[in-house]
Amino acid sequence: MTTVLIIEDETDIRRYLRATLTAQDYDVLEAATAKEGLQKLTLNRPDLVILDLGLPDKDGQDFIRTVRDWSRTPIIVLSAREHETDKVTALENGADDYLTKPFSPAELLARLKVALRHATPAQTPVSDVFKHDGLTVDQTNAQVWLDGQEIHLTPIEFRLLTALIKHPGKVLTHAQLLKTVWGRHTTEQNHYLRIHTQHLREKLGDDPLNPRFILTRPGIGYGFKS
Numbered sequence: 001m002t003t004v005l006i007i008e009d010e011t012d013i014r015r016y017l018r019a020t021l022t023a024q025d026y027d028v029l030e031a032a033t034a035k036e037g038l039q040k041l042t043l044n045r046p047d048l049v050i051l052d053l054g055l056p057d058k059d060g061q062d063f064i065r066t067v068r069d070w071s072r073t074p075i076i077v078l079s080a081r082e083h084e085t086d087k088v089t090a091l092e093n094g095a096d097d098y099l100t101k102p103f104s105p106a107e108l109l110a111r112l113k114v115a116l117r118h119a120t121p122a123q124t125p126v127s128d129v130f131k132h133d134g135l136t137v138d139q140t141n142a143q144v145w146l147d148g149q150e151i152h153l154t155p156i157e158f159r160l161l162t163a164l165i166k167h168p169g170k171v172l173t174h175a176q177l178l179k180t181v182w183g184r185h186t187t188e189q190n191h192y193l194r195i196h197t198q199h200l201r202e203k204l205g206d207d208p209l210n211p212r213f214i215l216t217r218p219g220i221g222y223g224f225k226s
Contacts, residue, residue, distance in 0.1 A: 002116060003027040005046040007037035007063070008078070009056050013101075017050060017078075020105045034058035041067065048116055050108075051095075053079040053086065061093055068094035072155050074115040078103060084191070091195050094154050097182065114182065118159055130165045132224075135204070135213060137165055146204060156181060157200045160193075164214065169226030171217045197222060 004021055008014045009032045018028045029044055031037035034055045041049065049067075053060030064075055077090045077098045087098045096115045099108060130137040136145040142158055144151045153161065163172065163180045172180075174190050182192060197214065200206075206213050215223045 001025065001027045002048070003029060003044065003046040004112070005029045005031065005037065005040055005044070005049045007031045007034065007049060007055065007060075008052040009033065009054070010052070013052075020109070024109060032056075034060070034063045037063065038066070041071070041073065046073065047119070048074045048076065048112060050076050050078050050112075053077060053081055053090070061089055064090060064093040064095050068154065072119070074119045074155065076108075076111060076115060078108070088191060088195060091192060092199070094156075096156060118181070119155060132165070132168070132226075133212060137161060151203050153200070153203060154196075156196050157203070160196055160200055164222060164224040168224045171215070171221050171223040173221040177221060193222075 004026050006014055006017050006021075006028060008017065008030075011032075014030050014032070018030065021028050029040050029046055031040050034057050037049070037051070037055075040046070051060050051063065055063070060077065060079070064077075067073065067075065074096045075094065077087075077095045078101065079086065079090075079098070080101045081087075082100050090098050096118075097111050099111065128139045130139065134147045138144070139162055142155075144153055144158070144161065159181045160177065163177055174193055177193055178189065181196075182189075201208060201214055204213055208214075208216060211225055213225055215225050217223065
């Protein structure tokens, strides 16, 4: 059974989320504080976290940064904060998705399924290793090396990179990449793509003005240099 950890200080919202998730056969854990949430994440290893940003003991943004230092568990932010800066910061810190309150249970479940699907590696051949100009991508084990040094990518960065290397020399549109990496619900949110492409480039030491790997086609999308 898939386990979801809800970190939310409002009892009514936790109760509502529990009812929504258990009705879909998810196993649910609950925490009312960041400290309790971190303990349950460490001990129980849930498959996904639903996180409120306004926690009583620690801001959710700090929680995301702390978790991303050691875990790739998908995190979906569920927050009353509607400003774009909050969404962008959460994504930059490593969140996989962001929903604002009030929310649609159907949309939450759909995004949850997308995040879980992307977090589960597809069954690929052991030899599914991509190599190009000093870059090695082991798609089976989700590992990346550049010039002999391992590069640690977030799950989103890894999905973005693998989407690009599957079509070397071709340009993938913003919409194509958004659907591939995040699912169909984010086709209009190009800032998701811009932020994570920038982070991926930084980790690969890739200069946008003189790219070694990732090409930009302004107004269209991105491609992997062949």
